[in-house]
Amino acid sequence: xxxxxxxxxxxxxxxxxxxxxxxxxxxxxxxxxxxxxxxxxxxxxxxxxxxxxxxxxxxxxxxxxxxxxxxxxxxxxxxxxxxxxxxxxxxxxxxxxxxxxxxxxxxxxxxxxxxxxxxxxxxxxxxxxxxxxxxxxxxxxxxxxxxxxxxxxxxxxxxxxxxxxxxxxxxxxxxxxxxxxxxxxxxxxxxxxxxxxxxxxxxxxxxxxxxxxxxxxxxxxxxxxxxxxxxxxxxxxxxxxxxxxxxxxxxxxxxxxxxxxxxxxxxxxxxxxxxxxxxxxxxxxxxxxxxxxxxxxxxxxxxxxxxxxxxxxxxxxxxxxxxxxxxxxxxxxxxxxxxxxxxxxxxxxxxxxxxxxxxxxxxxxxxxxxxxxxxxxxxxxxxxxxxxxxxxxxxxxxxxxxxxxxxxxxxxxxxxxxxxxxxxxxxxxxxxxxxxxxxxxxxxxxxxxxxxxxxxxxxxxxxxxxxxxxxxxxxxxxxxxxxxxxxxxxxxxxxxxxxxxxxxxxxxxxxxxxxxxxxxxxxxxxxxxxxxxxxxxxxxxxxxxxxx
Amino acid sequence: xxxxxxxxxxxxxxxxxxxxxxxxxxxxxxxxxxxxxxxxxxxxxxxxxxxxxxxxxxxxxxxxxxxxxxxxxxxxxxxxxxxxxxxxxxxxxxxxxxxxxxxxxxxxxxxxxxxxxxxxxxxxxxxxxxx
Numbered sequence: 001x002x003x004x005x006x007x008x009x010x011x012x013x014x015x016x017x018x019x020x021x022x023x024x025x026x027x028x029x030x031x032x033x034x035x036x037x038x039x040x041x042x043x044x045x046x047x048x049x050x051x052x053x054x055x056x057x058x059x060x061x062x063x064x065x066x067x068x069x070x071x072x073x074x075x076x077x078x079x080x081x082x083x084x085x086x087x088x089x090x091x092x093x094x095x096x097x098x099x100x101x102x103x104x105x106x107x108x109x110x111x112x113x114x115x116x117x118x119x120x121x122x123x124x125x126x127x128x129x130x131x132x133x134x135x136x137x138x139x140x141x142x143x144x145x146x147x148x149x150x151x152x153x154x155x156x157x158x159x160x161x162x163x164x165x166x167x168x169x170x171x172x173x174x175x176x177x178x179x180x181x182x183x184x185x186x187x188x189x190x191x192x193x194x195x196x197x198x199x200x201x202x203x204x205x206x207x208x209x210x211x212x213x214x215x216x217x218x219x220x221x222x223x224x225x226x227x228x229x230x231x232x233x234x235x236x237x238x239x240x241x242x243x244x245x246x247x248x249x250x251x252x253x254x255x256x257x258x259x260x261x262x263x264x265x266x267x268x269x270x271x272x273x274x275x276x277x278x279x280x281x282x283x284x285x286x287x288x289x290x291x292x293x294x295x296x297x298x299x300x301x302x303x304x305x306x307x308x309x310x311x312x313x314x315x316x317x318x319x320x321x322x323x324x325x326x327x328x329x330x331x332x333x334x335x336x337x338x339x340x341x342x343x344x345x346x347x348x349x350x351x352x353x354x355x356x357x358x359x360x361x362x363x364x365x366x367x368x369x370x371x372x373x374x375x376x377x378x379x380x381x382x383x384x385x386x387x388x389x390x391x392x393x394x395x396x397x398x399x400x401x402x403x404x405x406x407x408x409x410x411x412x413x414x415x416x417x418x419x420x421x422x423x424x425x426x427x428x429x430x431x432x433x434x435x436x437x438x439x440x441x442x443x444x445x446x447x448x449x450x451x452x453x454x455x456x457x458x459x460x461x462x463x464x465x466x467x468x469x470x471x472x473x474x475x476x477x478x479x480x481x482x483x484x485x486x487x488x489x490x491x492x493x494x495x496x497x498x499x500x501x502x503x504x505x506x507x508x509x510x511x512x513x514x515x516x517x518x519x520x521x522x523x524x525x526x527x528x529x530x531x532x533x534x535x536x537x538x539x540x541x542x543x544x545x546x547x548x
Numbered sequence: 549x550x551x552x553x554x555x556x557x558x559x560x561x562x563x564x565x566x567x568x569x570x571x572x573x574x575x576x577x578x579x580x581x582x583x584x585x586x587x588x589x590x591x592x593x594x595x596x597x598x599x600x601x602x603x604x605x606x607x608x609x610x611x612x613x614x615x616x617x618x619x620x621x622x623x624x625x626x627x628x629x630x631x632x633x634x635x636x637x638x639x640x641x642x643x644x645x646x647x648x649x650x651x652x653x654x655x656x657x658x659x660x661x662x663x664x665x666x667x668x669x670x671x672x673x674x675x676x677x678x679x
Contacts, residue, residue: 206640207644208639238648238650258641259641259645262645372662375654379655383650
């Protein structure tokens with residue numbers, strides 16, 4: 001029997017990220033993955049801002065950017081009759097999120113009011129993201145990656161989890177004993193099935209959609225500077241769909257249609273309709289798929305937990321599937337580590353599900369509204385749309401206006417990406433103030449307890465996030481403070497084994513962003529407590545935030 | 549004559565749908581939960597005005613024949629026969645096919661259509677399998 005601290009079932013982006021987060025906390029893990037390699041399908045096409053902040057904390061942000069869309073290439077979203085036009089509109093300048101990484105990150109660094117994330121998004125296909133994560137995991141001494149092995153069954157007891165794993169090729173069994181097990185094993189999660197946890201929604205609300213992965217060296221020439229837009233949404237009489245270029249530096253494209261081909265339709269016919277002109281291409285793969293809006297009834301129990309698609313399935317309208325899972329891995333890793341290191345209390349790991357389940361439901365509602373917005377953007381379409389007449393021009397203008405008004409919410413949603421708060425969490429000290437206003441599309445920076453800490457920069461350009469302790473808590477002190485209360489807090493932290501770093505911030509603009517003199521920040525960059533004076537009972541404060 | 553029969557079928561189908569939804573109210577906890585999630589008027593009618601609308605309000609759903617002046621979501625069908633065919637199809641994607649083929653127009657909030665899709669799936673579920 002092989003012992004490990006954490007057994008991770010599933011070696012996709014969420015499982016690999018969890019292993020890397022655990023390793024950052026000094027925790028060893030074994031990843032068991034049924035497939036023998038990383039995916040060959042483009043699949044997801046964005047690592048969002050929050051996930052890029054997390055990858056920055058892991059030291060992987062630049063490696064992911066190296067593997068994805070070139071830093072100076074666009075992240076535009078357009079609406080057109082076909083890839084060869086006419087284009088009704090291109091969303092390029094209306095929000096910074098569409099800007100190339102270099103320009104967007106420059107804008108972020110010049111903004112110092114806490115309203116922007118620390119990192120902009122990265123346009124990248126899953127098939128190019130996974131190898132970066134896998135390489136990092138394989139190079140990490142704390143991570144034992146075992147591809148080609150499948151979970152057969154498990155039992156949990158008060159002290160840990162005993163799992164039986166089979167080699168997919170040979171059938172050879174392997175027993176693993178872990179302190180904790182985490183299922184990151186996708187929509188058909190065996191872990192979730194073994195736990196007998198079901199989804200709370202209804203399946204198949206939209207039926208079967210269809211996807212075609214093509215490779216072409218010619219399609220790029222249809223776009224300015226041979227730089228395909230990230231998303232080109234397609235609408236004209238008799239046709240609708242989406243052409244995705246996950247990476248402007250590569251020749252992979254994905255064509256989405258809202259239904260499978262009919263009897264007389266061919267894949268080549270669909271490609272021709274989407275591209276709108278004759279180009280050379282190769283169809284790599286195609287398949288039907290069923291979008292879902294499902295969230296599991298719970299995230300696990302005892303010593304077995306889940307993250308990613310095993311606990312939620314979303315239509316990718318807004319790119320929140322994997323990205324929600326990355327934030328889940330980030331939330332769970334430090335809690336497991338705290339328990340394993342001995343300073344985390346009994347309630348800490350269970351707080352993972354309590355904090356993340358409401359966020360998963362909120363994200364599900366958001367992508368559902370996004371999906372509706374995409375369909376609604378097609379509604380103004382008339383038979384005159386492409387006519388060279390005043391009626392045609394008016395219809396095209398209406399389509400453009402409706403598209404920008406509705407579909408922009410898929411991209412311009414900083415409230416969803418970085419504005420989530422762990423309201424009512426048992427490991428967050430309830431804020432004395434009522435919850436500040438929340439908007440899904442606009443991020444309103446706040447240090448209200450439970451919120452992600454707003455990102456700011458010191459006068460020397462250092463990001464405050466880079467000063468936070470990834471393996472412990474950080475007490476941000478706005479102003480120069482050497483009070484005895486901080487020493488008392490440090491002594492209590494040392495007594496219970498909780499790593500606590502103190503960072504003094506003297507910049508007035510940071511004091512404005514952070515709203516209070518003291519902010520206690522968790523390893524996952526969320527505010528655990530804030531106040532203008534340290535509490536008289538530091539034991540009670542630290543016991544709450546460590547779940548004791 | 550075929551149009552007349554199709555119009556009759558559409559009216560009948562909408563009334564049966566209303567009955568199924570009422571039945572779901574007593575059988576499904578998920579459906580009862582959904583009744584409180586939104587408030588809207590969903591209309592299914594032909595361009596000529598045959599059809600009706602469902603009103604979700606105050607935690608209950610009811611059906612009325614005829615055209616509503618300001619529905620929150622509307623399917624407007626060229627022919628009643630296409631509406632009947634799509635509504636009785638097991639393939640949820642048929643509605644988008646019909647829209648792309650120009651057999652129907654849609655207006656308003658599509659989240660209402662998604663609500664209705666879910667409600668109909670529950671309403672058609674056999675008793676013991678009801679969520």
